[in-house]
Amino acid sequence: MSGAQAKAAVVCGCIGVVAEVSKEALLKRHKQGWLEEYTDDLEVLVRRIREARTKKQATSIGYQGNVVNVWERLLREYETTGELLVDLGSDQTSCHNPFSGGYCPVQLTFDQAEEMLIKNPNKLKTLVQESLRRQVVAINKLSDAGLFFWDYGNAFLLEARRAGADVGAVGADSIKFRYPSYVQDIMGDIFSLGFGPFRWVCASGDPTDLQKTDEIACEVLQAICEEGIPERIRQQYTDNMKWIRQAGEHKLVVGSQARILYSDQVGRVRIAQAFNDAVRTGKLKGPVVVSRDHHDVSGTDSPFRETSNVDDGSAFTADMAVQNFVGDSIRGATWVSLHNGGGVGWGEAINGGFGLLLDGSEDANYRASLILNWDVSNGVARRAWSGNENAESTILRSMTLDRRLKVTFPHHADPSLVARALDQA
Ligand SMILES: NC(=O)c1ccc[n+]([C@@H]2O[C@H](COP(=O)([O-])OP(=O)(O)OC[C@H]3O[C@@H](n4cnc5c(N)ncnc54)[C@H](O)[C@@H]3O)[C@@H](O)[C@H]2O)c1
Known part of the structure; x- marks a missing residue:
């Protein structure tokens, strides 16, 4: 959690939800004022998102836990109530370095993942890839329901594809992803304009x-x-x-x-x-x-x-x-x-x-x-x-x-x- 997204959400008048497995990292961003509120309870998280949506209140909510749990909880909410609580989504784990601590698999706590990285890195790699596949299943279903998802530039789609997740574009050649990169879809062509x-x-x-x-x-x-x-x-x-x-x-x-x-x-x-x-x-x-x-x-x-x-x-x-x-x-x-x-x-x-x-x-x-x-x-x-x-x-x-x-x-x-x-x- 860099905190930038939490702050940007509030600056833009959105409700930003950011998951972070490391309690230390989350508390640091909260203390620094980048993150407004936090919880480690998924039910509280869903309640707060709903409340803030109703009041049209811009805020940033940190969830102390795994991002896969958040995606799956939001999917369950959609499947049970028909309410889609997320409009825009991306992944911001350090997926450019997924097997050396950049991505914490959902099957483990942060501390367990750190220990496994030292004691059994091959097993950790298997769990990371399994977790990426689980994450993509939830994201794909939410995307079918109307979520706009994009790649944040952290190699998430690349690693998800390497893990065997269904991220390929339908009917396109093998190098295209079904979700856009933020470079094209969010930033637009600003580099060509010199910005x-x-x-x-x-x-x-x-x-x-x-x-x-x-x-x-x-x-x-x-x-x-x-x-x-x-x-x-x-x-x-x-x-x-x-x-x-x-x-x-x-x-x-x-x-x-x-x-x-x-x-x-x-x-x-x-x-x-x-x-x-x-x-x-x-x-x-x-x-x-x-x-x-x-x-x-x-x-x-x-x-x-x-x-x-x-x-x-x-x-x-x-x-x-x-x-x-x-x-x-x-x-x-x-x-x-x-x-x-x-x-x-x-x-x-x-x-x-x-x-x-x-x-x-x-x-x-x-x-x-x-x-x-x-x-x-x-x-x-x-x-x-x-x-x-x-x-x-x-x-x-x-x-x-x-x-x-x-x-x-x-x-x-x-x-x-x-x-x-x-x-x-
Ligand atoms: N698009 C851009 O402009 C841009 C800018 C900066 C960084 N990046 C990329 O974004 C990624 C993140 O950058 P960063 O500087 O925030 O890295 P970081 O390593 O400081 O933060 C990533 C955080 O994700 C947490 N995490 C890992 N797996 C998790 C999981 N499954 N659930 C919840 N939390 C989890 C880690 O504990 C860590 O705190 C990197 O791959 C980086 O290269 C992109």
Whole structure:
């Protein structure tokens, strides 16, 4: 339980139910304020969901126990009363690493699973796969009743299929799942529009610095909107301004005074330079470090997640993350990283990351422009070459805003000609 989903549910006005087998993890999120209430009793859980639905009360309810029990209890409720108590669902166990502690099988308690991991890992694997099959049976029945289920990007569907669960799409080839990945169905095509989780940390560790950076970021986004933005990204700007205005109120900070804000290339560069100015003029008490999540426009090559909508075959290469790693480093990043795994599991993805210290200097200002422009454009260009229309229009805008940027465009082939050629091959 990261707590993010519980908080997000409340921010969006939903009733979020999150199961967690580890009591320690659940209590920690409750204490930190990410989770509003909790219970270890399935009957209490069902009663609270029903109550909150009736009162239209946004809340987050933690269930201390196994998620399979929750799915099966919700199914029983539907089968006995005809009431579907869950509209949206996903799985957030660490299924990218299911046999080494990432997924606790329903047949065992958390402590028993930990013990079996050491004493009999083969038996644990058998139980995990059995539990995944049970979980999918309940989810499939609830989905038939109207639940919208999607893969959270934790390799749940991949591991469920490996376990023999019925997750294949009906009538489709063997690689398609019956449920969508959140990349396509929840996030949409935002990476091709250049938007991704830009983030920063206030090195002073002072909450008032974070508050000031939130205000600066919001002012910058507002100014960009007023100067004129393409219609296709207006919603992104509106949503992200709404988020950054409210971010402080939700008290999401644990530890470092850090923030994530989805932003595009123009927004990232201008926000970073405005932060640098604020450091220089003393408006902020200390420097700011800017970075981004690996799960972004160009940070990650991951055919089952970040690059799953790159359709020209290049999703199965590692060039984008590697180019970002090299490109960011020669443009003066403070640190860079290149690493395997993450989210979908080892061997399935390559990630390139960077961080840049904004110390108020002219040099930091220059490097922010070099790195952030490159970091986003590199991925958008790659997505444009794969024939993505949003990416083509985004990179065209970048070239218009900076005449020195030259990116080639792909030649679009008639899909029927390509299909015919493939048939003949
Ligand atoms: N889509 C994204 O943007 C995104 C972001 C972060 C993480 N992820 C993926 O999501 C997964 C979870 O990430 P995390 O950082 O929360 O991992 P985590 O390991 O911190 O949390 C997973 C939790 O699931 C609990 N758990 C395991 N099996 C359970 C079961 N059967 N029932 C109830 N609880 C169970 C564990 O005790 C653990 O606390 C990972 O696979 C990660 O790669 C996706």
